[in-house]
Amino acid sequence: xxxxxxxxxxxxxxxxxxxxxxxxxxxxxxxxxxxxxxxxxxxxxxxxxxxxxxxxxxxxxxxxxxxxxxxxxxxxxxxxxxxxxxxxxxxxxxxxxxxxxxxxxxxxxxxxxxxxxxxxxxxxxxxxxxxxxxxxxxxxxxxxxxxxxxxxxxxxxxxxxxxxxxxxxxxxxxxxxxxxxxxxxxxxxxxxxxxxxxxxxxxxxxxxxxxxxxxxxxxxxxxxxxxxxxxxxxxxxxxxxxxxxxxxxxxxxxxxxxxxxxxxxxxxxxxxxxxxxxxxxxxxxxxxxxxxxxxxxxxxxxxxxxxxxxxxxxxxxxxxxxxxxxxxxxxxxxxxxxxxxxxxxxxxxxxxxxxxxxxxxxxxxxxxxxxxxxxxxxxxxxxxxxxxxxxxxxxxxxxxxxxxxxxxxxxxxxxxxxxxxxxxxxx
Amino acid sequence: xxxxxxxxxxxxxxxxxxxxxxxxxxxxxxxxxxxxxxxxxxxxxxxxxxxxxxxxxxxxxxxxxxxxxxxxxxxxxxxxxxxxxxxxxxxxxxxxxxxxxxxxxxxxxxxxxxxxxxxxxxxxxxxxxxxxxxxxxxxxxxxxxxxxxxxxxxxxxxxxxxxxxxxxxxxxxxxxxxxxxxxxxxxxxxxxxxxxxxxxxxxxxxxxxxxxxxxxxxxxxxxxxxxxxxxxxxxxxxxxxxxxxxxxxxxxxxxxxxxxxxxxxxxxxxxxxxxxxxxxxxxxxxxxxxxxxxxxxxx
Numbered sequence: 048x049x050x051x052x053x054x055x056x057x058x059x060x061x062x063x064x065x066x067x068x069x070x071x072x073x074x075x076x077x078x079x080x081x082x083x084x085x086x087x088x089x090x091x092x093x094x095x096x097x098x099x100x101x102x103x104x105x106x107x108x109x110x111x112x113x114x115x116x117x118x119x120x121x122x123x124x125x126x127x128x129x130x131x132x133x134x135x136x137x138x139x140x141x142x143x144x145x146x147x148x149x150x151x152x153x154x155x156x157x158x159x160x161x162x163x164x165x166x167x168x169x170x171x172x173x174x175x176x177x178x179x180x181x182x183x184x185x186x187x188x189x190x191x192x193x194x195x196x197x198x199x200x201x202x203x204x205x206x207x208x209x210x211x212x213x214x215x216x217x218x219x220x221x222x223x224x225x226x227x228x229x230x231x232x233x234x235x236x237x238x239x240x241x242x243x244x245x246x247x248x249x250x251x252x253x254x255x256x257x258x259x260x261x262x263x264x265x266x267x268x269x270x271x272x273x274x275x276x277x278x279x280x281x282x283x284x285x286x287x288x289x290x291x292x293x294x295x296x297x298x299x300x301x302x303x304x305x306x307x308x309x310x311x312x313x314x315x316x317x318x319x320x321x322x323x324x325x326x327x328x329x330x331x332x333x334x335x336x337x338x339x340x341x342x343x344x345x346x347x348x349x350x351x352x353x354x355x356x357x358x359x360x361x362x363x364x365x366x367x368x369x370x371x372x373x374x375x376x377x378x379x380x381x382x383x384x385x386x387x388x389x390x391x392x393x394x395x396x397x398x399x400x401x402x403x404x405x406x407x408x409x410x411x412x413x414x415x416x417x418x419x420x421x422x423x424x425x426x427x428x429x430x431x432x433x434x435x436x437x438x439x440x441x442x443x444x445x446x447x448x449x450x451x452x453x454x455x456x457x458x459x460x461x462x463x464x465x466x467x468x469x470x471x472x473x474x
Numbered sequence: 475x476x477x478x479x480x481x482x483x484x485x486x487x488x489x490x491x492x493x494x495x496x497x498x499x500x501x502x503x504x505x506x507x508x509x510x511x512x513x514x515x516x517x518x519x520x521x522x523x524x525x526x527x528x529x530x531x532x533x534x535x536x537x538x539x540x541x542x543x544x545x546x547x548x549x550x551x552x553x554x555x556x557x558x559x560x561x562x563x564x565x566x567x568x569x570x571x572x573x574x575x576x577x578x579x580x581x582x583x584x585x586x587x588x589x590x591x592x593x594x595x596x597x598x599x600x601x602x603x604x605x606x607x608x609x610x611x612x613x614x615x616x617x618x619x620x621x622x623x624x625x626x627x628x629x630x631x632x633x634x635x636x637x638x639x640x641x642x643x644x645x646x647x648x649x650x651x652x653x654x655x656x657x658x659x660x661x662x663x664x665x666x667x668x669x670x671x672x673x674x675x676x677x678x679x680x681x682x683x684x685x686x687x688x689x690x691x692x693x694x695x696x697x698x699x700x701x702x703x704x705x706x707x708x709x710x711x712x713x714x715x716x717x718x719x720x721x722x723x724x725x726x727x728x729x730x731x732x733x734x735x736x737x738x739x740x741x742x743x744x745x746x747x748x749x750x751x752x753x754x755x756x757x758x759x760x761x762x763x764x765x766x767x768x769x770x771x772x773x
Contacts, residue, residue: 050575057571061563277558281619283527284552285575287544455527457556468489 050286054294055301058269062302072306076313097139098191099162101154104169107144109202113167114140116198138194146170158184167195174203248392248419251342252412254310256385258346259411262303263353263377266295267370270361270454279454288451292443296354303350304343311339341418348435349411353377355439359446362453364460373460380408388416395421405431407438445470476539478503478627478658484523484533486516486682493519495682496533501660501675503538503626506653508673508690509662510761512769516682517662518555521631525552537627548577551625555632555662557616559604565591565615566600569622576623583622590618594644610638617645621652628652630661634668646672666762676761678768685768694758700732701757702741708749717741727753731763 062068100117104110117138143150146168154166165183173179181195201222208218273279282291356377364370387409391400395417404413405427414431417423452469453461461469479501486494494516501507509517522528524535525547535542538549559568566587573583591597594614599607604615613636620628628649634642649659649672663669669676669690676693678686686693705727712728713721717736722729732738742754759767 053571053574057563061560065562273560276561277554277556278560280527280554280556281552281558281572281616282575284525284550284554285547285572287526455522465489 050290051294051297054286054291055298058295058298059301062299063305068302068306072309076310097137098164099139099141100195101141101143101157101163101166102169103143103146103150103154103166105144105146105171106169107142109169109174109206110142110144112202112205113169113198114142116201117194155182158182165191165195167199169199245392245420248416251338251419252388252416254307255342255346255349255415256381256412258303258307259349259353260378260381262299262350263357264374266299266354267357267361267374268367269295269299270358270450271364271367271370274362274365274454274457283454288454289447291454292358292447292450296351296358299354300347300350303346307343307346338419341415344432345411345415345418348432348439351439352407352411352435352442353381355442355446359449359453362446362450363466365457369460381412384409384412388412391416392420395423401427405434407431407435410435476503477501477536478538479524479660480536481520481524482534482536484520484530484535486519486523486528486530492682494523494530497679497682497684498533499677499684499687501658503658504653504656505674506649506659506661506672508669508676509660509679510664510666510669510676510765511662511679512664515680517679518631519682520679521552521629521660521662524629525550548623549626551576551620551623551628553616553620553628553630553633555635559612559615559619561605562603564601564603565596565607568604569615569618572619573622576625578623586622586624587618590622594618610641613637613641614644617648621648625657627658627660630659632663633661634663634665666760666765670761678765680769680772683772685772686764690761693764694761697759697764699756699758700734700736700738701729701759701763702732702738703727703729703753703755703757704745704751705753706745706749706751710745710749710751712741712745715741715744717744729757729763731759 102110102113102117104113117140141163151168154163157163158165161184164185165181168180168182170179179199181192183191186192204222205218208214208221213221279291286294357374360370360373360377364373387403391403391413394400400413400417401423403409404417404423406413410431414423414428418428448470449466477500479499481497481499483496483498484494485496486492497516497520509520511517519528523530524537524542526535526542526544537546540546563571566584569587569591570580570583573587574580578586588597588600591600594617596611596614596618599611604612607615620630633645637645649661653659661672673690675689676687677684712718712730717733717740718730719733719736720731732741738756742751745751745754
């Protein structure tokens with residue numbers, strides 16, 4: 048144990064003192080802050096002036112109705128929701144009631160030339176099938192698209208209602224959308240809103256994923272470095288390969304925990320202005336203490352699981368380049384977990400989500416998501432931890448066998464049959 | 475005196491390759507022991523088994539009269555053939571780390587590191603990173619690391635390989651001094667000249683087996699003084715003579731081995747009849763010749 052402690056001690060101090068660690072630890076929160084603040088600020092700057100739109104329809108009533116909707120969106124229809132933050136400075140709308148192919152061509156050229164921003168083509172046949180077309184240079188401008196779509200829909204609904212004899216304030220009241228407030232229930236108490244849960248969950252899962260991977264790879268790279276610097280055999284004259292491996296994984300893990308702790312502190316100190324700035328997105332952000340504690344637990348378990356695999360990889364190869372070609376067995380499961388993150392977040396209670404989140408290789412991501420968006424039963428958490436610990440134990444046994452032989456092998460990397468023999472070697 | 479190292483029939487197979495084949499050797503305490511053999515003979519594998527880096531498939535390793543256990547490693551200093559240091563660590567921190575791994579307290583490790591650095595003229599470098607040191611200086615740090623805990627048994631695998639000449643002399647002096655203090659020094663090499671100068675006893679291994687083991691002087695004596703070194707002008711036509719077993723022309727001089735029972739004086743007379751002899755010397759065989767002879771016979 049004394050030797051393991053010495054290895055941990057060295058690994059920890061050397062890393063904590065390194066410039067890379069200090070830089071990364073400080074830069075990451077800065078980047079995250081920028082990631083939250085810049086889009087917020089950007090959308091404030093985005094206002095490029097009014098959108099110039101031409102509405103083309105053979106039906107002048109409909110065209111004018113759409114125009115009216117675009118110019119004066121009914122109160123409560125969209126305003127106030129977070130997504131409206133970057134809305135445009137309104138529209139300048141021109142109506143043309145003589146559609147023709149020539150006109151369409153001219154309008155296309157006008158859009159290209161930048162004379163207008165787009166044109167809305169309302170064709171009676173298409174409308175019968177609930178279709179219309181909006182052509183613009185910037186079709187990815189979701190705000191405009193949404194405003195145009197909603198204007199067309201509202202105009203059509205109003206037209207239908209008018210034909211049935213409904214007009215005026217009656218219609219306005221009818222068309223006012225319901226505002227749905229989502230509330231997260233944990234342990235029977237009402238917590239943060241759905242949006243906030245989604246955002247914090249997403250954010251913390253990404254942080255977990257990045258950290259597990261960064262530190263797992265870090266273990267691999269430092270083993271490759273030790274192999275290349277030929278220090279290992281010097282160490283092996285007083286430490287066993289197992290002690291070295293344990294010391295390395297624990298030491299690097301401790302560095303990871305330290306970094307997360309520093310981030311939490313920085314987050315706590317500086318988050319206030321950041322959250323205020325991003326307030327429209329993160330209404331009442333609230334990360335429960337249990338989630339933070341479980342974040343630490345899942346980081347450690349996930350890190351142990353993946354770093355043992357990365358340690359074996361590091362012992363097998365001789366260069367970073369070789370390692371990159373070989374790292375898919377360790378990378379694939381966690382990438383898969385990230386792909387599965389969205390469905391699990393949507394239906395955290397589904398049988399599929401429960402089973403997937405119990406798979407030890409996915410658990411650090413998927414079970415943690417479930418912790419963030421709902422409260423999984425305790426037995427599932429306990430089972431999850433037990434399975435992870437068992438897997439870590441098994442992987443550690445395999446890895447240390449590969450490590451023990453691999454670190455003394457220089458030159459060509461082992462073939463699969465060779466690897467199998469490595470696992471069988473005595474002592 | 476007890477044996478510092480006893481290998482009792484150790485055997486190691488990698489895949490289907492026999493690295494060490496039931497090797498048994500005894501290394502007495504005190505003195506310098508040379509482990510010789512061509513590349514791939516099993517020297518490094520034997521050494522690794524001595525200090526528990528790898529485990530023998532069969533056989534036992536005994537150190538200092540006890541069956542191997544890891545606690546004994548605190549009395550062993552090891553300089554592997556493949557040796558290196560953490561490039562980004564400071565020299566003193568590095569030495570302290572390695573010293574503590576060998577059971578020293580931090581304080582003691584620091585004190586001894588500084589003393590050794592002083593002695594090997596590294597004092598100004600103790601707070602520099604290893605990567606800032608020249609290769610020669612890094613080699614000195616590696617020696618210190620192997621000797622810091624004042625081991626009773628010092629094992630060095632090809633210690634002179636890749637060493638600059640100044641450091642080679644320094645290492646030799648340090649080793650001889652340690653020998654005087656009664657330490658046991660074991661080193662492996664394939665360079666015979668070093669063994670002849672330094673070793674008291676040797677083991678010659680090839681294909682994982684001991685071909686020759688024992689006291690160097692006795693081994694040489696057993697080969698007898700049937701070697702002749704001579705210089706001459708002209709051609710004495712000795713190659714193929716019925717007195718000569720083997721003939722080696724080194725350019726400036728020739729070295730030959732007499733057939734068993736052949737008389738050196740007769741050889742001199744024959745040669746003198748045919749050429750001008752400027753030097754004629756009867757010698758013990760060089761270790762290199764014994765080596766080539768033994769390996770050749772067992773090939």
